[in-house]
Amino acid sequence: MPAATPDAKPLLQVKNLRVEFNTRRGTLVAIDDVSFDIAPGEVLGVVGESGAGKSITGTAIIGLLEPPGRIAGGEILLEGMRIDNLPAEEMRKIRGRRIGAIFQDPLTSLNPLYTIGHQLTETIQTHLAMSMAQARARAIELLAEVGIPAPERRIDHYPHQFSGGMRQRVVIALALCANPQLIIADEPTTALDVSIQAQIITLLKRLCRDNGTAVMLVTHDMGVIAETADRVAVMYAGRIAEIGPVQEVIHNPQHPYTAGLMASIPALGHEVERLSQIEGSMPRLNAIPTGCAFNPRCPRVFGRCTVERPSLLPAGKSLAACWLHAEGSVPLDLNKDWSEGAVHA
Amino acid sequence: MIAFVLRRLLQGVIVMLVVGLIAFSLFNFVGDPVSLMLPPEATQADRDAMRQALGLDKPFYVQFVTFIGNAVQGNFGISLRLGRPVSTLLVERLPATLELAFTAAMIGLLVGIPVGVYTALKRDSWVSRALLTTSLVGVSLPNFLIGIFLILIFAVWLGWLPSFGRGDTVKIGLWSTGFLTKSGLKSLILPAITLGFFPVTLIMRLVRAEMLEVLRTDYIKFARARGLSDRAVNFGHALKNTLVPVITITGLQLGGIIAFAIITETVFQWPGMGLLFVQAVQFADIPVMAAYLCLIGLIFVVINLVVDMLYYLVDPRLRAERGGSGGH
Structure with a gap:
């Protein structure tokens, strides 16, 4: 696996990102002090429950937050250049050209009234100086690359003439049109049949490896993350709870929330009478507790957790926002907290 | 497509027949046309002759068919007010x-x-x-x-x-x-x-x-994510939909x-x-009213037909041939 070396100059840097929604009932903080890097060619998985802020992070990076959402603080840098405060027209030229995006539902991501060829050539010609014929040739090439059979014929078909899996392939082709350096894939397989999901993930992984494209893969499916990602960020209530190499996070979680999340995933080959679950639910954005957002549900909660918010602290090979690591980077074995029979606070 | 147009045409014909029936029945609402057309001193024999000449002695459906037949040829009779066709x-x-x-x-x-x-x-x-x-x-x-x-x-x-x-x-x-x-x-x-x-x-x-x-919609968000210009997104993608x-x-x-x-x-x-x-x-000029009614009915039917066909031009999902597509 190339590229994913930790000391490579980061492609994307997100620094202390804060996203707010001004509503009639006051300001909601959807993303609070989120920082992470993505190296060229690296696949960063972003996991978390619904409402943890995964998608909003992705949307904020491509500058498509819908009002009343807005970036209220922090910086987003692409190859060292700030992109969060660019004028709309400058940002538009980055979207699709340097940062591509794939959204959840392939059935609704394509405009039903235009052929896929039209949508492909339109995107290609927006970003690359190509004639209509060149753009069309490139579009056919892309369709072949994403595994659409008979692309010369299929290019003139409308989205409704494709199945869900095929449509997501078209969407991937659209995201890859101008060979972007980064693709933000927001739940790219969630709307698809399980049998198709693996194909799409394999395809995405292969294409990005071949083109050296980095991916920010937003999903709640740990299986997909384990298969695909180099590193993974676990989000909780708009913050990053833990970020680290994927195997490390899965097998040796350093944040009690990550440990709970991993323990709640059913695995084949393990006879378990009951899956463990984390008591309670993620706080709503207007009721995030002081200190660590996870403290009301945490089995290891102690005094400091309820008063002071932990920042990301070194924890083994990962970073975890947990006061358990305040004393130094001693890896903890948190797995037993969630094993059967463990007494929860 | 052809089957669709034929079906629509048939529906249009039915609508026009109903409109024609309503227009035709107008004639019966304003009293006996014979007594309107003949001077008051006309005899019963004059009336019968007139009635026969106008075909008003025939049963209702025969009269209706005659009316429709004339209407199709554009013949709605003479205006009572202006005395012209x-x-x-x-x-x-x-x-x-x-x-x-x-x-x-x-x-x-x-x-x-x-x-x-x-x-x-x-x-x-x-x-x-x-x-x-x-x-x-x-x-x-x-x-x-x-x-x-x-x-x-x-x-x-x-x-x-x-x-x-x-x-x-x-x-x-x-x-x-x-x-x-x-x-x-x-x-x-x-x-x-x-x-x-x-x-x-x-x-x-x-x-x-x-x-x-x-x-x-998602496809507009995706169009923006592809970096298309506002103009292309708003007018090319959004307006057409x-x-x-x-x-x-x-x-x-x-x-x-x-x-x-x-x-x-x-x-x-x-x-x-x-x-x-x-x-x-104002003048109870029934032939003109009946003809106007039929004409407006016809205009509506034609416009609806044209509108339905325009859908086909705009929305490919409707003109897709059945079969041969990837399915869902």
Whole structure:
């Protein structure tokens, strides 16, 4: 696996990102002090429950937050250049050209009234100086690359003439049109049949490896993350709870929330009478507790957790926002907290 | 596609037969035409002879079939008021009404669509709010009142435009047009604005609502994520998706404009079919009323057919051949 070396100059840097929604009932903080890097060619998985802020992070990076959402603080840098405060027209030229995006539902991501060829050539010609014929040739090439059979014929078909899996392939082709350096894939397989999901993930992984494209893969499916990602960020209530190499996070979680999340995933080959679950639910954005957002549900909660918010602290090979690591980077074995029979606070 | 058109044509024929039945039954509501046509001192024998000559002694359905047969050939009898063939009268009046309706519909589209798009894109600007408020006035003010206001301002106070009539017309074959003369165009302005006011407000509000809906869809978000220009997203992708309902409403509006030009034509003394109809009602001129009813029915049927076919042009999902597609 190339590229994913930790000391490579980061492609994307997100620094202390804060996203707010001004509503009639006051300001909601959807993303609070989120920082992470993505190296060229690296696949960063972003996991978390619904409402943890995964998608909003992705949307904020491509500058498509819908009002009343807005970036209220922090910086987003692409190859060292700030992109969060660019004028709309400058940002538009980055979207699709340097940062591509794939959204959840392939059935609704394509405009039903235009052929896929039209949508492909339109995107290609927006970003690359190509004639209509060149753009069309490139579009056919892309369709072949994403595994659409008979692309010369299929290019003139409308989205409704494709199945869900095929449509997501078209969407991937659209995201890859101008060979972007980064693709933000927001739940790219969630709307698809399980049998198709693996194909799409394999395809995405292969294409990005071949083109050296980095991916920010937003999903709640740990299986997909384990298969695909180099590193993974676990989000909780708009913050990053833990970020680290994927195997490390899965097998040796350093944040009690990550440990709970991993323990709640059913695995084949393990006879378990009951899956463990984390008591309670993620706080709503207007009721995030002081200190660590996870403290009301945490089995290891102690005094400091309820008063002071932990920042990301070194924890083994990962970073975890947990006061358990305040004393130094001693890896903890948190797995037993969630094993059967463990007494929860 | 062909099966669809045939089905629609058949439905249209059925509608026209029903309209014809209603038009035909008008004749029976205003008493015995024989006693109207003959002098009071006519004998019973005269009446019977007249009745036979007119075919009124035949059973109802025979009379109806005769009526439909004549109507299909454009023969609606003689106007009781003007003593001339109804079909000739209608052909004379049709261009005036169609030109007025066409101009009003164009105003509706050319003003309604851009304003609708603008108010959807600049949702919160004060210009949008002002336009929306004005459109409310347009929806609620009765047509004739707008016409009278316009006459008062532009014809009476300012004296810029004529307050009634059609101005000079030029005859091209059977068609007399007011588009080619200065006075004809000047005369057209006020009635066309009056008649077009409601469609403008309706189309604008419809386009706005549809645009707002479409702008929230995933494919618009994805189009933006692909880096397409605002222009391409708003007009290429969003506007086209709003067109299907707009075509429907505009089509129906066009029928409505032609049918309800009656009021505008009366206010402006516009020599069209509507004015002819109003005068016919005052004189109980049944043949004219029946013919007008049939003609308006026909216009609606034709417009609906055209609208349905336009869907096929706009929306590929409808024209997809069955089978051979990837399925879902």
